[in-house]
Amino acid sequence: MKLATFVALCLIGLASLTEGYKIYKATTVNCRSDPNTSSKVVRTYNTNDNISLTCQTSGENVKGNTLWDKTTNGCYISDYYLHTGSSGYVAKKCSGGSTGGGSTGKIPGPIKNDYPYPGQCDGVDPWNYFKCQCTSFVAWRINSRLGVKFHNHYKGPNWGNANTWDNAARSTGVPINSNPVPGCVAQTNSGSAGHVAWVAKVSGNQVTIEEYNWTRHKYSTRTVPKSTFNYIHIKV
Structure with a gap:
């Protein structure tokens, strides 16, 4: 009886380790270095691949979905392409906030006037716009x-x-x-x-x-x- 109980517990533990979510809505899906579509492609997954997650975070909006899933391969795929059965988080939030596009966790950032040209409204800024516009x-x-x-x-x-x-x-x-x-x-x-x-x-x-x-x-x-x-x- 004790042996049967032990085997059952082992099987439950094994199931939790191998459980994942299926790729759908696309034949192939790119897994990227950061949660946005301009980041480097680390690897590619195919339809019905079984994907396990380490965490989830916010990132670039993909077809109305801003949630991105970090896989056990260390890269991110848009949650739009993963069948988790939920529109929200099914894994813990990734630490440090969104890292998409090289940001530093400042999204949206504090509400304050941090504009670098206050009162200096003549000329053109580094992004080719007129200052203070x-x-x-x-x-x-x-x-x-x-x-x-x-x-x-x-x-x-x-x-x-x-x-x-x-x-x-x-x-x-x-x-x-x-x-x-x-x-x-x-x-x-x-x-x-x-x-x-x-x-x-x-x-x-x-x-x-x-x-x-x-x-x-x-x-x-x-x-x-x-x-x-x-x-x-x-x-x-």
């Missing part, structure tokens, strides 16, 4: 907090005035939708040149944004209905 502030945040080398011609097209950012995103495959998450870009075509802002917080149907030049050449924050903007998911 909304586009310059958001370009700074994308670079400093997302770790993405964003600029006026990111991935080819001209990301010029704020009212061109939605079309530039669509033309380059950058997700744009009505679903805000902290660390994405709020964008509207309203006004003569549109407006962009940094999403700092989402609460129900409200979104808190940080922005420049809503008041001329000044930093400010607002909480508004999330329907006010489109949302560009350059990384999250």
Whole structure:
């Protein structure tokens, strides 16, 4: 009886070690060094491969899903392609926050005016925008907090005035939708040149944004209905 109990416990332990989740929705899926589609491909999985996870984290939005799964091979796949039976976490959160694109755990970061050119509104910034404009502030945040080398011609097209950012995103495959998450870009075509802002917080149907030049050449924050903007998911 004791031997049978011991064997049963061993079998249960073995099952927990080998349990995994199946790849689906694609024939092959890339497993990357960081949780975003621009990172290095470490290996490739095939449909119905059995994948075991070490942890999960947030990362680039893939078809509406910002969750990424770190496999026992040490690389990340979008949770969109893994049949876990849940839209949320089924494993512990990876320590240190999202590492996608080389960020340093600053997504979305503190709500404060950390723009490097306050009161220095003449000339062009390193991302080829006029200083103290909304586009310059958001370009700074994308670079400093997302770790993405964003600029006026990111991935080819001209990301010029704020009212061109939605079309530039669509033309380059950058997700744009009505679903805000902290660390994405709020964008509207309203006004003569549109407006962009940094999403700092989402609460129900409200979104808190940080922005420049809503008041001329000044930093400010607002909480508004999330329907006010489109949302560009350059990384999250």
